[in-house]
Amino acid sequence: MGTGDDGNDALRKTLTQGFNTQPTRGPTRNMENNDIPPRMTMNGGAVQLGLPMPKWPAGHHSAAFEAVAIKKSFVLSPAEIFAECAHHGEEKAKFPWYKITILCIIAGCYVSFGYTTCMLVGGMLNQAPGVGLAIEENYGLYKLIFGAVGFPFGFTAIIVCGGELYTSLCAYMMAAWWEGKVTVWDQLRMLLVSWWGNFVGCAIMAGLLCASEVYNHKSTTLIHVAYDKVSHGWGATFVKGIFANWLVGIATWQANAAQDLSGKAIGIWLPISAFAMIGFEHCIANQFLFLMAWAQGANITAEQFIWRNMIPATLGNWIGGAICLGTVYAFAFGRTPKLLGAWWDGKMKKN
Incomplete structure (x- = not known):
C-alpha cells in the first residue's frame, strides 16, 4: 500500500503541476540542439504530454523552413x-x-x-x-x-x-x-x-x-x-x-x-x-x-x-x-x- 500511495502522490503532483502551467499552442523549436523538450499542455481541460519533434539532419531544410517551424505555421509563404x-x-x-x-x-x-x-x-x-x-x-x-x-x-x-x-x-x-x-x-x-x-x-x-x-x-x-x-x-x-x-x-x-x-x-x-x-x-x-x-x-x-x-x-x-x-x-x-x-x-x- 505504501508503494501505491507514493505512486498516486507522484501522479497527483504531476497533474497538479500540469494544470498550473500556462496553456500552449504547441512546442517551440530549440534551434541550438534541434530538439523540443517534452512538456505538459492544456487542451480543453485535458492534460496532454507534448512529444519531442524528430531531429532533422543538418542542412535538411532551408533557413526559411526552419523559420516556419519556429512560428508554428503549417504552410510556407x-x-x-x-x-x-x-x-x-x-x-x-x-x-x-x-x-x-x-x-x-x-x-x-x-x-x-x-x-x-x-x-x-x-x-x-x-x-x-x-x-x-x-x-x-x-x-x-x-x-x-x-x-x-x-x-x-x-x-x-x-x-x-x-x-x-x-x-x-x-x-x-x-x-x-x-x-x-x-x-x-x-x-x-x-x-x-x-x-x-x-x-x-x-x-x-x-x-x-x-x-x-x-x-x-x-x-x-x-x-x-x-x-x-x-x-x-x-x-x-x-x-x-x-x-x-x-x-x-x-x-x-x-x-x-x-x-x-x-x-x-x-x-x-x-x-x-x-x-x-x-x-x-x-x-x-x-x-x-x-x-x-x-x-x-x-x-x-x-x-x-x-x-x-x-x-x-x-x-x-x-x-x-x-x-x-x-x-x-x-x-x-x-x-x-x-x-x-x-x-x-x-x-x-x-x-
Missing part, C-alpha cells in the same frame, strides 16, 4: 517556398551518381503506375476515346476519372517516398542557379541524368506490365491516345509541354509549402489532376505511354515518337518549370533584383 526549392536544388546537385540514378529510375516507375491507373480505370469507360461509342456524351466524366487519381498518386509517391523527376528538377535547378547555389553544368548534368533515368524506369515498368498481362484486351484507349499525341504539330506539342510542367511545377512548389502529408497531397492533387484532365504534354509520362503502346502493337515509328513528341514536349517542359516558375519567382523573391539594382547603380555612377 511564397518567398519561403522559393528559398526552400532553391535549397533543395542545391542539395540535389550534391547527390552522388548512384543515388540520383536510383531516384530517377524509381520516379519513372511511379509515373508509370499513375499512367496505368489512368488507362485501366478512366480508359475503360464507354466515353473514353477509341472505345467506339459516342464520346461526345459525358466525355467530361472520362476526363475527370482519368485525371483525378492516377497521376496525382504517382507524383505524390515521388514527393513523399523519394524520387527525382526531370520535370520537377527543371524548377529546382533553375531556382538554385539564380541564387548562385549551382552551376550551369550542375543543371545540365541533373537534367540529363534524370531524363534518362526516368526513361529506364518507364521501360522497366512497361516490360513488367506486359508480363503481368493487365493491358491484355484493354489497350484500345492507350493506343488511341498514343496516336493522338503524334498527330499534332511541333508547335502545339511544345506549348502544351510548357503548360504541363507549369502545372507540375506548381504542384512541386505547393508540396514544398506544406509540412504535413495531407497538405502535400492536396497541393499536388489539384494542379496534377488539372494537367492530366486537360491533356497537356508531359515528356516522362509520354515515355511510358509510347513504350507501352509499342508493346501493345501500335504502329508508331521512332521518328514520330522522337521528333513529333519527345523533343517538343521535353523543351516545353523545361520552359514551364525553369522559366515560368524558377526564373519568375527568382525575380520576385530571390537575390536577382538586388544584384541587378547594384549593377545598375554601379553603371550609373561610372557615367
Whole structure:
C-alpha cells in the first residue's frame, strides 16, 4: 500500500503541476540542439504530454523552413517556398551518381503506375476515346476519372517516398542557379541524368506490365491516345509541354509549402489532376505511354515518337518549370533584383 500511495502522490503532483502551467499552442523549436523538450499542455481541460519533434539532419531544410517551424505555421509563404526549392536544388546537385540514378529510375516507375491507373480505370469507360461509342456524351466524366487519381498518386509517391523527376528538377535547378547555389553544368548534368533515368524506369515498368498481362484486351484507349499525341504539330506539342510542367511545377512548389502529408497531397492533387484532365504534354509520362503502346502493337515509328513528341514536349517542359516558375519567382523573391539594382547603380555612377 505504501508503494501505491507514493505512486498516486507522484501522479497527483504531476497533474497538479500540469494544470498550473500556462496553456500552449504547441512546442517551440530549440534551434541550438534541434530538439523540443517534452512538456505538459492544456487542451480543453485535458492534460496532454507534448512529444519531442524528430531531429532533422543538418542542412535538411532551408533557413526559411526552419523559420516556419519556429512560428508554428503549417504552410510556407511564397518567398519561403522559393528559398526552400532553391535549397533543395542545391542539395540535389550534391547527390552522388548512384543515388540520383536510383531516384530517377524509381520516379519513372511511379509515373508509370499513375499512367496505368489512368488507362485501366478512366480508359475503360464507354466515353473514353477509341472505345467506339459516342464520346461526345459525358466525355467530361472520362476526363475527370482519368485525371483525378492516377497521376496525382504517382507524383505524390515521388514527393513523399523519394524520387527525382526531370520535370520537377527543371524548377529546382533553375531556382538554385539564380541564387548562385549551382552551376550551369550542375543543371545540365541533373537534367540529363534524370531524363534518362526516368526513361529506364518507364521501360522497366512497361516490360513488367506486359508480363503481368493487365493491358491484355484493354489497350484500345492507350493506343488511341498514343496516336493522338503524334498527330499534332511541333508547335502545339511544345506549348502544351510548357503548360504541363507549369502545372507540375506548381504542384512541386505547393508540396514544398506544406509540412504535413495531407497538405502535400492536396497541393499536388489539384494542379496534377488539372494537367492530366486537360491533356497537356508531359515528356516522362509520354515515355511510358509510347513504350507501352509499342508493346501493345501500335504502329508508331521512332521518328514520330522522337521528333513529333519527345523533343517538343521535353523543351516545353523545361520552359514551364525553369522559366515560368524558377526564373519568375527568382525575380520576385530571390537575390536577382538586388544584384541587378547594384549593377545598375554601379553603371550609373561610372557615367
